[in-house]
Amino acid sequence: MSEPSWMMETSDRIQAVERMQEAERGGPLLSIRNLSKSFPIRRGLLGRTAGEVRAVNDVSFDIARGETLSLVGESGCGKTTTGRSILRLIEPTAGRIDFDGRDVRRLGATGLREIRREMQIIFQDPVSSLNPRMTIGAAIREGITIHRLAEGSAADAKVQQLLEEVGLRGEYATRYPHEFSGGQRQRIGIARALAVEPRFIVCDEPVSALDVSVQAQVINLLRDLQRERQLTYLFIAHDLSVVKHMSDRVAVMYLGKIVELAPAEDLYREPMMPYTQALLSAVPVANPRIEKTRILLEGDVPSPASPPSGCVFHPRCHHPAKDAACAHIVPPLEEKAPGHFAACIKQLPTGVSWETQQEAGGVNPPVRYLPVVKQLARVDKSAPPIGRHS
Amino acid sequence: MTEPLLSVENLRTWFHTGDAVAKAVDGVSFSIGSGETLGIVGESGCGKSVTALSILRLVQQPGRIESGSRIMFEGKDLVTLDDAAMRDIRGNRISMIFQEPMSALNPVFTVGDQVAEVARIHGHGSRRDAWNRAVEMLSLTGIPAPEERAKEYPHQLSGGMRQRVLIAMALIMNPALVIADEPTTALDVTIQAQILELLVDLQKRFGTSILMITHDLGVIAETASRVVVMYCGEVVEEAEVDTLFAAAHHPYTEGLMHAMPQLSEPRARLNVIPGSVPAPTDWPSGCRFRDRCPYSWERCEREHPPLYEISPTHTSRCHLAVEPEHRANPHPPLVEQLGVSV
Ligand SMILES: Nc1ncnc2c1ncn2[C@@H]1O[C@H](COP(=O)(O)OP(=O)(O)OP(=O)(O)O)[C@@H](O)[C@H]1O
Ligand SMILES: Nc1ncnc2c1ncn2[C@@H]1O[C@H](COP(=O)(O)OP(=O)(O)O)[C@@H](O)[C@H]1O
Numbered sequence: 001m002s003e004p005s006w007m008m009e010t011s012d013r014i015q016a017v018e019r020m021q022e023a024e025r026g027g028p029l030l031s032i033r034n035l036s037k038s039f040p041i042r043r044g045l046l047g048r049t050a051g052e053v054r055a056v057n058d059v060s061f062d063i064a065r066g067e068t069l070s071l072v073g074e075s076g077c078g079k080t081t082t083g084r085s086i087l088r089l090i091e092p093t094a095g096r097i098d099f100d101g102r103d104v105r106r107l108g109a110t111g112l113r114e115i116r117r118e119m120q121i122i123f124q125d126p127v128s129s130l131n132p133r134m135t136i137g138a139a140i141r142e143g144i145t146i147h148r149l150a151e152g153s154a155a156d157a158k159v160q161q162l163l164e165e166v167g168l169r170g171e172y173a174t175r176y177p178h179e180f181s182g183g184q185r186q187r188i189g190i191a192r193a194l195a196v197e198p199r200f201i202v203c204d205e206p207v208s209a210l211d212v213s214v215q216a217q218v219i220n221l222l223r224d225l226q227r228e229r230q231l232t233y234l235f236i237a238h239d240l241s242v243v244k245h246m247s248d249r250v251a252v253m254y255l256g257k258i259v260e261l262a263p264a265e266d267l268y269r270e271p272m273m274p275y276t277q278a279l280l281s282a283v284p285v286a287n288p289r290i291e292k293t294r295i296l297l298e299g300d301v302p303s304p305a306s307p308p309s310g311c312v313f314h315p316r317c318h319h320p321a322k323d324a325a326c327a328h329i330v331p332p333l334e335e336k337a338p339g340h341f342a343a344c345i346k347q348l349p350t351g352v353s354w355e356t357q358q359e360a361g362g363v364n365p366p367v368r369y370l371p372v373v374k375q376l377a378r379v380d381k382s383a384p385p386i387g388r389h390s
Numbered sequence: 391m392t393e394p395l396l397s398v399e400n401l402r403t404w405f406h407t408g409d410a411v412a413k414a415v416d417g418v419s420f421s422i423g424s425g426e427t428l429g430i431v432g433e434s435g436c437g438k439s440v441t442a443l444s445i446l447r448l449v450q451q452p453g454r455i456e457s458g459s460r461i462m463f464e465g466k467d468l469v470t471l472d473d474a475a476m477r478d479i480r481g482n483r484i485s486m487i488f489q490e491p492m493s494a495l496n497p498v499f500t501v502g503d504q505v506a507e508v509a510r511i512h513g514h515g516s517r518r519d520a521w522n523r524a525v526e527m528l529s530l531t532g533i534p535a536p537e538e539r540a541k542e543y544p545h546q547l548s549g550g551m552r553q554r555v556l557i558a559m560a561l562i563m564n565p566a567l568v569i570a571d572e573p574t575t576a577l578d579v580t581i582q583a584q585i586l587e588l589l590v591d592l593q594k595r596f597g598t599s600i601l602m603i604t605h606d607l608g609v610i611a612e613t614a615s616r617v618v619v620m621y622c623g624e625v626v627e628e629a630e631v632d633t634l635f636a637a638a639h640h641p642y643t644e645g646l647m648h649a650m651p652q653l654s655e656p657r658a659r660l661n662v663i664p665g666s667v668p669a670p671t672d673w674p675s676g677c678r679f680r681d682r683c684p685y686s687w688e689r690c691e692r693e694h695p696p697l698y699e700i701s702p703t704h705t706s707r708c709h710l711a712v713e714p715e716h717r718a719n720p721h722p723p724l725v726e727q728l729g730v731s732v
């Protein structure tokens with residue numbers, strides 16, 4: 001089946017705008033096009049394939065040099081799968097990944113090893129990603145040795161310097177992972193990723209397991225390192241407040257698809273896709289005096305093994321114009337405001353014409369619907385900040 | 391003021407492991423009125439769960455509720471109550487909702503059987519009655535098609551649905567007090583919103599008191615009327631929720647509020663509390679927050695602060711209550727002066 005013409009138009013437009021922005025910044029460092037990853041569902045003793053889970057479904061985005069793009073969404077929506085596919089820690093089913101002009105999917109073993117020096121990953125659980133029988137100095141040194149970046153005392157010096165850079169003492173190099181707290185272990189994970197001098201880091205929920213006070217330390221550290229080393233981040237998280245403090249742009253995923261993508265400021269000020277609206281309105285606000293407009297979604301996220309037809313969000317959508325067309329038309333990710341992309345055929349403006357929607361059973365013309373804008377715009381800190389030591 | 395429903399007085403629950411004693415809960419006092427929601431907030435390891443388990447007397451060896459601790463509930467001291475009487479209180483008068491619904495449910499029984507079992511243990515009616523009540527309860531917690539869902543096993547349900555099952559179990563006997571220990575921490579934010587709404591709703595309906603335990607100040611702000619802040623096994627501040635968020639007194643509470651990223655704030659560098667929580671086998675002398683505090687002075691090292699009264703409904707375990715002038719000159723905390731970031 002060929003793509004309907006309006007769809008081609010919008011995806012062309014997205015690319016045109018992105019190209020324009022990239023030209024200004026000197027081209028993206030990373031460019032993902034139509035990335036998909038399906039996992040087979042196996043049943044029975046013989047492990048026969050009984051369908052597939054579309055964990056990531058036709059995802060496209062660019063990340064500019066020095067930028068932080070965040071992926072947010074609920075458990076199972078495909079964030080980790082996207083991050084790992086980019087590093088080819090899992091093999092994507094389809095799509096194209098370009099890293100600084102190199103086609104990552106076509107690299108052989110040598111090419112992959114080289115590119116993994118430039119692309120690193122930090123995991124949520126620093127405990128399980130460190131070998132308990134290896135000193136943290138040895139763990140950090142591993143990458144340095146593999147990539148022949150330094151030897152002997154020069155390598156030792158580098159390990160010390162990395163530990164200090166992430167806020168730990170150099171002499172900790174001889175200690176084992178269990179001797180450290182969660183926050184310290186996350187710093188070790190960061191030092192280890194930095195050891196090979198990468199340009200791009202996938203941060204997969206790096207602060208989700210940490211306490212509030214320690215989480216703030218690690219967020220600040222990641223931001224400082226980014227500035228000092230001109231790092232580019234793909235930051236994966238489910239905490240929308242954390243994401244706001246980390247990101248230049250944010251992509252919201254739902255059931256394997258990107259449903260909204262915008263500069264962080266715009267996305268948080270004026271979320272356009274109904275799912276993003278519900279997600280932001282659900283975040284508890286640490287101010288008992290604020291009244292909230294909460295959009296309570298019905299039920300759970302459907303299984304990615306049998307996603308709903310048309311707009312994957314339609315069974316739970318609260319948009320007042322939602323109708324039968326939503327179950328038939330797959331909403332393209334279209335530019336609703338400059339640089340602000342959302343996948344919703346009922347949110348104005350849309351390139352999916354009213355005639356097309358009517359042909360698909362639509363009865364409600366698209367309208368502009370922004371239910372949580374007022375609430376999100378409020379700044380609510382009553383007392384002046386203290387404890388500004390960091 | 392009327393008699394509180396639950397009053398915890400100088401609770402000390404210590405773990406005696408080998409040569410060390412972990413003073414997980416170390417002199418905690420608070421009370422809950424009938425129909426009230428009291429929040430307990432604090433970072434991991436500060437003793438929230440051990441406090442909850444102590445109230446239900448579910449602390450496992452080598453943990454022990456030390457002598458001198460009192461937990462007064464409906465005129466009885468739960469610390470000294472005999473086991474049979476305690477079993478009758480558990481699930482019947484006081485029930486608990488845990489963070490991880492999967493581990494709180496038995497994988498080999500249907501969820502309907504497990505909810506009905508609670509009603510049967512406490513001797514109410516026949517098997518049939520108990521089942522019907524279970525289905526009714528599941529329906530009240532918003533589970534669609536409850537008759538069919540009741541026949542399913544825990545693994546067939548989503549995390550949010552399992553948490554609804556636990557809530558049904560917790561409320562089926564219409565208890566006076568529900569202890570909710572991080573009831574939404576394992577859930578996604580949109581499901582969390584559903585579950586919190588449900589809890590508040592059911593509380594209004596049944597007039598249950600709730601002890602809401604969480605590390606999330608947002609969840610506290612939206613559910614509790616009064617808040618206890620814990621740090622290193624102690625209560626460091628207690629206040630009405632509005633007061634706590636508008637005028638926190640304790641430097642730890644203040645630090646927590648400012649370290650938390652907020653949706654409504656512009657992107658900026660976060661304020662941090664330097665250092666990390668000390669180990670429970672080795673609480674610092676004097677004020678336990680001393681090393682991380684930007685206001686500490688010599689008295690904080692010398693003297694363990696008592697809970698000072700800031701107002702009749704507000705207490706704080708900080709010497710600034712009596713020497714407020716030290717707040718004027720914050721300094722880098724000790725952990726930073728020693729050159730250790732974490
Ligand atoms: N190895 C695998 N085999 C089969 N299915 C998988 C595999 N890995 C992931 N999936 C499925 O793919 C979907 C996306 O998973 P993924 O781990 O990317 O989600 P996520 O957004 O990172 O979630 P979380 O927030 O829970 O980390 C899920 O439905 C998951 O069950
Ligand atoms: N079974 C146990 N044995 C030894 N120490 C324990 C045990 N259970 C809890 N503790 C200690 O008690 C302290 C408080 O734990 P807990 O109440 O679970 O904290 P939280 O506030 O995160 O719920 C922790 O430091 C923990 O290490």
Ligand code: SF4
Binds near residue numbers: 313314
């Ligand atoms: S396309 Fe339809 S169902 Fe999808 S988000 Fe928009 S209004 Fe809702």
Ligand code: SF4
Binds near residue numbers: 642681685690695710
């Ligand atoms: S008593 Fe001293 S060290 Fe403790 S919180 Fe108050 S000012 Fe800080």
Ligand SMILES: [Mg+2]
Binds near residue numbers: 079080081
């Ligand atoms: Mg993940």
Ligand SMILES: [Mg+2]
Binds near residue numbers: 438439572
């Ligand atoms: Mg706990």
